[in-house]
Amino acid sequence: MKNPKILIVEDEAIIAYDLKMKLERQGFAVLPIVVTAKAAVKAAKKTNPDLILMDILLKGSQTGIDAAFQIQALKSIPIVFLTGNRWLIKESQLKKLHNCKILNKPASEFDILAAIKDLLITNQSEPN
Amino acid sequence: MKDYTNLLCLKLQEIHKPIEKIEFKITMEQIRIDLNRAIPLGLILNELITNALKHAFPKKTMGKITISIKKLKDKPYEVIVQDNGVGLPADLNFKKTDTLGLKLINILTEQLDGTVSIKRLPGTKVKITFPSLKK
Numbered sequence: 001m002k003n004p005k006i007l008i009v010e011d012e013a014i015i016a017y018d019l020k021m022k023l024e025r026q027g028f029a030v031l032p033i034v035v036t037a038k039a040a041v042k043a044a045k046k047t048n049p050d051l052i053l054m055d056i057l058l059k060g061s062q063t064g065i066d067a068a069f070q071i072q073a074l075k076s077i078p079i080v081f082l083t084g085n086r087w088l089i090k091e092s093q094l095k096k097l098h099n100c101k102i103l104n105k106p107a108s109e110f111d112i113l114a115a116i117k118d119l120l121i122t123n124q125s126e127p128n
Numbered sequence: 129m130k131d132y133t134n135l136l137c138l139k140l141q142e143i144h145k146p147i148e149k150i151e152f153k154i155t156m157e158q159i160r161i162d163l164n165r166a167i168p169l170g171l172i173l174n175e176l177i178t179n180a181l182k183h184a185f186p187k188k189t190m191g192k193i194t195i196s197i198k199k200l201k202d203k204p205y206e207v208i209v210q211d212n213g214v215g216l217p218a219d220l221n222f223k224k225t226d227t228l229g230l231k232l233i234n235i236l237t238e239q240l241d242g243t244v245s246i247k248r249l250p251g252t253k254v255k256i257t258f259p260s261l262k263k
Contacts, residue, residue, distance in 0.1 A: 013168065013239040014232070035239075 003029045004120055007049035009067065010082070011035040011059040015105075019053060022109050028116075037062035037070075044071045050123075051116055056083040065089060068097055078119035082107060099123055129159040129197055132170060137177060137195070144181045149190045156197040161205075165258070168236040169207070175229045175236075176209040176254055184213025184252060204242075204257045212251040222246050 010016035016033045054064040078099035101115045137152045185191040194210045242258030
């Protein structure tokens with residue numbers, strides 16, 4: 001896959017731009033950053049990202065998990081959750097989502113890239 | 129925000145010690161802003177004041193930096209940082225710049241759902257407005 005498209009969902013502007021810069025340096029195509037769950041679902045529909053980097057506590061009433069369910073109901077897009085509050089994700093919920101990983105914030109560039117590559121490879125090998 | 133701004137100016141001036149003839153004028157009420165917006169606002173002020181201290185007075189002449197935060201009833205917050213220095217370079221496009229400080233100001237203002245406007249007077253006047261209630 002050449003220059004996979006990544007959607008960043010993150011409401012802390014500096015963190016979002018830091019992620020964007022790191023990913024672009026690695027050759028990923030970063031889509032315009034979105035800050036709410038609603039905007040994330042809309043962007044996923046419209047721009048067809050290859051993978052989503054998702055914060056959990058977002059601006060607005062819905063969380064990143066809400067967005068993940070809505071997105072994966074439509075498309076099988078792998079998701080990397082980034083959160084400082086691991087307890088926000090229940091194991092039972094996680095089982096209902098596919099192709100996803102959770103990283104604790106702050107995550108190292110190495111861990112983020114490893115998670116992304118891992119999910120992109122898995123997703124490619126089982127097309128659906 | 130008032131105490132914070134006073135302290136911030138003092139500390140930033142300490143860092144940029146060579147410029148000792150800069151006078152600060154801070155006009156604002158004791159404004160309390162919720163943490164989610166106080167953090168980006170604090171970072172924006174830091175960038176704006178640092179810019180003024182670092183770039184506005186290259187000849188270390190006398191200078192003045194005015195900072196004000198206003199919140200009128202039913203109106204958005206209005207933050208102004210103004211200096212009477214040399215002004216921004218004529219070829220600088222504030223919205224499309226790669227310098228980290230200005231980029232940060234732009235993205236943090238976006239986080240506040242706000243807008244940035246810049247006037248090239250003699251000197252520079254930066255005005256940031258952002259809504260008072262989170263949607």
